[in-house]
Amino acid sequence: xxxxxxxxxxxxxxxxxxxxxxxxxxxxxxxxxxxxxxxxxxxxxxxxxxxxxxxxxxxxxxxxxxxxxxxxxxxxxxxxxxxxxxxxxxxxxxxxxxxxxxxxxxxxxxxxxxxxxxxxxxxxxxxxxxxxxxxxxxxxxxxxxxxxxxxxxxxxxxxxxxxxxxxxxxxxxxxxxxxxxxxxxxxxxxxxxxxxxxxxxxxxxxxxxxxxxxxxxxxxxxxxxxxx
Amino acid sequence: xxxxxxxxxxxxxxxxxxxxxxxxxxxxxxxxxxxxxxxxxxxxxxxxxxxxxxxxxxxxxxxxxxxxxxxxxxxxxxxxxxxxxxxxxxxxxxxxxxxxxxxxxxxxxxxxxxxxxxxxxxxxxxxxxxxxxxxxxxxxxxxxxxxxxxxxxxxxxxxxxxxxxxxxxxxxxxxxxxxxxxxxxxxxxxxxxxxxxxxxxxxxxxxxxxxxxxxxxxxxxxxxxxxxxxxxxxxxxxxxxxxxxxxxxxxxxxxxxxxxxxxxxxxxxxxxxxxxxxxxxxxxxxxxxxxxxxxxxxxxxxxxxxxxxxxxxxxxxxxxxxxxxxxxxxxxxxxxxxxxxxxxxxxxxxxxxxxxxxxxxxxxxxxxxxxxxxxxxxxxxxxxxxxxxxxxxxxxxxxxxxxxxxxxxxxxxxxxxxxxxxxxxxxxxxxxxxxxxxxxxxxxxxxxxxxxxxxxxxxxxxxxxxxxxxx
Ligand SMILES: Nc1ncnc2c1ncn2[C@@H]1O[C@H](COP(=O)(O)OP(=O)(O)OP(=O)(O)O)[C@@H](O)[C@H]1O
Ligand SMILES: [Mg+2]
Numbered sequence: 048x049x050x051x052x053x054x055x056x057x058x059x060x061x062x063x064x065x066x067x068x069x070x071x072x073x074x075x076x077x078x079x080x081x082x083x084x085x086x087x088x089x090x091x092x093x094x095x096x097x098x099x100x101x102x103x104x105x106x107x108x109x110x111x112x113x114x115x116x117x118x119x120x121x122x123x124x125x126x127x128x129x130x131x132x133x134x135x136x137x138x139x140x141x142x143x144x145x146x147x148x149x150x151x152x153x154x155x156x157x158x159x160x161x162x163x164x165x166x167x168x169x170x171x172x173x174x175x176x177x178x179x180x181x182x183x184x185x186x187x188x189x190x191x192x193x194x195x196x197x198x199x200x201x202x203x204x205x206x207x208x209x210x211x212x213x214x215x216x217x218x219x220x221x222x223x224x225x226x227x228x229x230x231x232x233x234x235x236x237x238x239x240x241x242x243x244x245x246x247x248x249x250x251x252x253x254x255x256x257x258x259x260x261x262x263x264x265x266x267x268x269x270x271x272x273x274x275x
Numbered sequence: 276x277x278x279x280x281x282x283x284x285x286x287x288x289x290x291x292x293x294x295x296x297x298x299x300x301x302x303x304x305x306x307x308x309x310x311x312x313x314x315x316x317x318x319x320x321x322x323x324x325x326x327x328x329x330x331x332x333x334x335x336x337x338x339x340x341x342x343x344x345x346x347x348x349x350x351x352x353x354x355x356x357x358x359x360x361x362x363x364x365x366x367x368x369x370x371x372x373x374x375x376x377x378x379x380x381x382x383x384x385x386x387x388x389x390x391x392x393x394x395x396x397x398x399x400x401x402x403x404x405x406x407x408x409x410x411x412x413x414x415x416x417x418x419x420x421x422x423x424x425x426x427x428x429x430x431x432x433x434x435x436x437x438x439x440x441x442x443x444x445x446x447x448x449x450x451x452x453x454x455x456x457x458x459x460x461x462x463x464x465x466x467x468x469x470x471x472x473x474x475x476x477x478x479x480x481x482x483x484x485x486x487x488x489x490x491x492x493x494x495x496x497x498x499x500x501x502x503x504x505x506x507x508x509x510x511x512x513x514x515x516x517x518x519x520x521x522x523x524x525x526x527x528x529x530x531x532x533x534x535x536x537x538x539x540x541x542x543x544x545x546x547x548x549x550x551x552x553x554x555x556x557x558x559x560x561x562x563x564x565x566x567x568x569x570x571x572x573x574x575x576x577x578x579x580x581x582x583x584x585x586x587x588x589x590x591x592x593x594x595x596x597x598x599x600x601x602x603x604x605x606x607x608x609x610x611x612x613x614x615x616x617x618x619x620x621x622x623x624x625x626x627x628x629x630x631x632x633x634x635x636x637x638x639x640x641x642x643x644x645x646x647x648x649x650x651x652x653x654x655x656x657x658x659x660x661x662x663x664x665x666x667x668x669x670x671x672x673x674x675x676x677x678x679x680x681x682x683x684x685x686x687x688x689x690x691x692x693x694x695x696x697x698x699x700x701x702x703x704x705x706x707x708x709x710x711x712x713x714x715x716x717x718x719x720x721x722x723x724x725x726x727x728x729x730x731x732x733x734x735x736x737x738x739x740x741x742x743x744x745x746x
Contacts, residue, residue, distance in 0.1 A: 104741045131644020141635045146284035
């Protein structure tokens with residue numbers, strides 16, 4: 048079954064005098080449990096595409112279906128709820144809520160979903176172990192390294208078992224060792240939980256680990272290859 | 276995670292900013308309350324002083340007297356009329372006065388004076404005249420004598436501050452000189468020995484005896500038993516002159532009256548001015564002096580009013596003072612307004628800074644699925660926490676100052692005190708105890724807070740996630 052289906056999507060920025068076709072006629076499908084990388088030069092439209100997939104932004108034209116739901120038909124508060132239930136996000140930085148501990152950060156979305164305390168705790172413990180930070184459960188983000196923060200962010204994105212996780216350059220601020228640790232964790236969780244991961248990156252070593260590589264140039268998909 | 280808990284933690288995330296914001300609210304409300312308390316307390320005192328020592332709440336006058344306060348506009352007080360008025364349920368007693376001007380001459384100096392012909396027994400019931408007699412006077416001689424005695428250091432220092440002051444009773448004297456209740460048995464006899472002032476009230480049989488204001492006595496350099504000559508114009512142009520002996524000196528809280536008033540029996544005054552059975556005003560001492568009941572009483576009595584007479588209430592009688600207070604009140608409010616404006620800008624600055632600083636965080640929160648309304652609620656709670664912290668601390672801190680200031684009023688001495696007196700103000704400023712004005716100040720600060728909340732809520736509801744994430 049297809050998790051994401053986008054057809055003929057355009058995103059045109061008209062803000063200044065120059066018109067930018069950030070996403071220029073893209074059609075893509077994503078299946079369950081994919082582990083896909085979006086690559087391409089700076090300004091090629093990776094962030095814009097991920098924002099569209101995550102319902103953070105709406106396309107100028109074209110159709111985006113998530114599990115069969117057309118995002119453009121949702122009201123803005125419904126869209127926020129939709130994201131809360133179906134999509135996990137990992138950003139490049141500033142992922143975590145500074146006043147919450149690692150564990151509370153992981154539980155945050157489950158909390159918004161009004162999950163019971165017991166199941167929240169069970170799940171956050173499970174994920175803390177999976178990302179290898181069960182000893183840092185009570186630490187605030189400022190007490191964690193950049194790599195540790197990103198691992199907690201991945202755990203939070205997965206906590207409520209969304210349909211897929213979007214990660215825009217999750218390793219950009221990390222040294223190569225932390226970057227590969229994070230990727231290994233992401234791949235493992237992708238495998239265990241059968242949740243689709245779509246991430247953008249500039250890092251060739253990260254690209255190597257992807258099972259599918261989508262290359263963008265000037266807002267267009269120039270190649271889409273599966274590596275398995 | 277409860278909204279409240281999250282708001283609480285967010286507050287202490289930037290501890291310094293939270294404290295500065297709460298402190299600015301604190302200082303605003305504290306200063307506004309204390310300022311207002313002194314201002315209103317001073318007005319209240321001035322009003323009470325002038326009304327209770329002089330004008331009364333309601334007067335009966337000949338209709339032209341108000342415009343032209345001359346003895347020619349006096350009227351005959353008939354016993355029947357007094358009786359008819361006394362029948363009203365709110366009227367306690369009726370106190371006729373014959374008031375006019377005269378030049379008063381002592382051995383070395385002359386001064387224009389108000390001559391008040393009064394019924395001593397009745398008068399003291401409306402204006403408490405007998406308790407205003409001076410009991411202590413800290414003359415240079417008295418102070419020099421007291422310095423030789425063994426007195427607490429605090430009291431000795433205070434002696435020089437209150438040099439030449441007069442006191443109507445031991446209460447004020449003890450407060451001003453810092454004498455504790457338990458020491459009074461020991462110290463008061465010493466004070467009486469050096470600074471005691473022999474003095475007595477008068478009655479209707481005291482022909483040719485007068486009481487004079489304390490400031491007037493100081494100006495004329497006269498004391499008990501000294502003789503004064505009064506010269507003036509009597510009823511319809513007759514000449515008025517007489518010789519009087521000073522029986523008592525009273526300290527009136529309204530400096531403008533204290534420095535020119537001479538009290539004598541109404542019979543003496545009628546004789547002096549050649550106006551038998553006449554009065555320039557009849558003060559109605561009332562049981563209930565609330566503004567409304569004063570007006571109602573005047574209304575009830577209107578139909579039995581003789582043709583030529585009218586009622587004047589305390590507002591009309593003290594129009595000048597009310598105007599002055601109004602002007603002063605406005606300038607006080609402007610000052611407080613400026614204070615609040617500064618605070619409002621401070622609070623908005625903080626809110627703007629906070630919103631700008633947390634743009635990415637807000638973008639992230641809304642991205643991952645936090646509703647904007649929930650986010651706005653958390654931020655509102657944060658602002659309310661800071662605001663209430665400041666308000667509550669400010670109110671609590673103001674209370675001891677306000678209560679202390681009520682018992683120990685600020686006293687302006689020296690040049691500043693003189694200046695106040697020249698404007699006709701009593702140079703003593705007590706505070707007004709907490710009242711409606713407290714609610715008003717809190718209300719204004721809450722309003723500022725609410726505007727800040729509306730502002731931040733609007734901002735949050737308008738968050739554009741992609742722009743915020745890029746910030
Ligand atoms: N809000 C916006 N307004 C105007 N132009 C924009 C906006 N957002 C993106 N763009 C433009 O759209 C194009 C694609 O930008 P995008 O951020 O998607 O690229 P990217 O592939 O993520 O680049 P990078 O690798 O540097 O992150 C760029 O030319 C960019 O300048
Ligand atoms: Mg990008």
